[in-house]
Amino acid sequence: MKIFSAQQMRMADEATMQSKNITSLELMEQAAQQVFNLIHNRLQGAPVLIHVFCGIGNNGGDGLVVSRLLLEHGYNIKTYIVNFSENRSKDFLVNYDRLKEITSSWPIQLKSKEDFPTVSREDMIIDAIFGIGLNRPLVSWVAQLIKHLNTFRCFTLSIDIPSGLYVDKAPDDSEAVIYANTTVTFQLPKLVFFLPQTGMYTQDLEVIDIGLDRNFLTQSPGVGILISKNEVLPLYRPRHKFSHKGTFGHCVIIGGSYGKIGSVVLATRSALRIGAGLVSAYLPECGYEVMQSSVPEAMVITDDDDELAEIHLDFKPTAIGIGIGMGTNEKTVKAFEKFLKHNQSRLVMDADGINILSKHLQFFENLPEKTILTPHPKELQRLIGEWKDDFDKIEKTKAFSKEYDCIVVIKGANSITIYDNQLYVNTTGNPGMATAGSGDVLTGIITGLLSQGYEPLHAAVFGTYLHGSSADIAIQQTSFEGLLASDITSYIGAAFLELFKRPEAEGQVE
Template identity: 75%
Template structure:
């Protein structure tokens, strides 16, 4: 699924109005009616008091349509106009008059902090104050209103986007944004819903189809792509009956040091479970018995006693994952630098290998094209420097990816896969995966996919999704707190099977 910018969404509205020969008022009625239908299906006539806060632009117009439909269906509502400006959009004014025609109680005008209404914890709030057109800081009294709504503990539904949140940049005041229980957004999700700094403002997301112009939507390239099961399923490569292990490649996992052999064990096992035909672990001597005992299916090559002093392969593998548990001693740094100079195979680079690149940026020029780097935020910072906000982080990562012709996986909730200008946002995974060794499993998975001749970008996108899916399956058995990296690894097979499961009717309605 695409993620469009605010400007692209406005263009989609314009194309729809022109192609379908409708008015903007018709489109507003269509979109707001869809939200009303969702609310009506959930509340089913409940007499919960519903507070509808409307701005004075088109988002407020949506709110007025919802208010009118709620009144017509007998709901108990109070409508408020948040007067932060003297200007009104034309469609707002038309819908304001339409609401007055059907409502016994006209909307309450809010003009200052003294007008803020009482909201009880058992009430519902519909937030239609600001939409994606917000482009300037909010007036102080409106910020106070937003804080009041947040502190009320009432259930909050936001129309299209939580008020105070920009679609394409960080908020001016983190406290001046509605915290929504659910955001019902039009046609496509916004990037803001999937970034650590801005995703916190909505607990649940509903995307509704409002019938925007199909041609425009299919021919417009979004600012990012949202990755779910339907997006990764076409990437899957099935196996034929007469295949053998040589058809699925030879992965090498390089890393480990004294006390950090567990990371290589996890990565090695994950590469095997993801389908690599052969996997070799290249570790210091101290890891030999551990690997041979815990992953008997793998081969093991050893180097120096407690850390790697030389990385020298006398064969050509199909994929290499490097850095997990590697350490950053001088001799290991030297070994890694020498290895980069002679290696031509695209790499999956993680952990200490990334830390070494951060300290020795001259090594970056030796990265094979389309290598995949999998940093967590601190490791990414060592590569690209500090960023102002999550949007800036993505832009700087794009620059880094272009400069070194590499793919960067920014690990975390909704991990981002960045290949130059392309941004992919993952949808699988859960907070239980924030545990030691989870990233080592991901490194092994991407390496295993690359050894099977998945192109590096496909391996990164597919691997990140499968990794999150395995975590989702694991957490169903353990709960968030008890998930271990080994649990994620042990559910890789189930994650593959999950790709081909069809949701039942009840699930599809959720």
């Protein structure tokens, strides 16, 4: 599913009105009807008092239509107009008049702090104040209104986007944003829902089809792609009957130092579990017995006693994952530099490999094209420098990816893969993955996919999805708190099986 910017959504509206020969007022009615349907299906006429807060633009117009439909179906509602300006959109005014025609009391006007209403914990709030059209800082009393509404902690539904959020940048005041239990957004998701700074403002995202022009949606590239099962299934490479271990490549996991052999164990086991035909671990001699006993399926190559002082392979692997637990001491840095100059295999770079690169950017000239980097936030910061907000972070990462022709997987709650100015936003994963070693598992997964012949970008996107899916399946047995990185590896097979479950078998209809 594509992710659109605010400007692209406005263009989609225009394209729809032209292709379907409808007015903006008709399109507003169409969209608001879908919002009402969702609310009505959930409430089923429940006697809850619903407070609808409408701005004076088109998002407010959506709210007025929803208010009217709720009234027509017998719901107990109060509608408020948040008068933050003298300007009103034409469609807002039309729907304001339509609402007044069927209600005995006009919508309640809010113009200052003195007008703020009281809401009970058992009530419901519908937020239709700004939507995606917000493009300037909030008027002071409106910011205070939003903070006021958040204090009631009742169920809150935002139409299109929580008010106070911009679509394409971080909010001016992090407290002056509606905290929505559910956000019902139109047609396509927006990037703001998936970033650490802004994703917290909605707990549950519902994307509803409002009938925007299919040709425009198909032909427009968007600012990103939301990666779910439908997007990764075409990437899967099925195995044929006459395959053998050589068919699926020989990858090598390079890393480890005294006390940090476990990271290589996790990555090696994950590369095997994801389906690599042969996997070797290259690590210091101090890790030999640990690796041989922990992962009997792997071959082991050793170097110096406690740390890597030389990295020499007498064969050409299909793919290499390097950097985990490796350390950054001087002789390891020299070994790393020498290795890069001679390497001709596809690379996945993590942990200390990234840390070394951040201090020696000249090493990038020896990386193969489309090398995959998998930094956590601090490692990313060492690569691209400080950022002012998550949107700035993404722009700097895109520039970095373009400059060095590398694929960057920004690890997080919604891991984002970046390459060729495009974002691939992952939908799998859970808070249990905030545990030591989960990144090492991802390194092994992506390296193992590369080994099997997956293109680097596909390996990064598919691997990130399977990594999160494995954890999602695992927590059904372990809980968030009880999840270990090794559990993620154990459920990789289940994540593959989940890809091919019929929706009916899961109790869902797509």
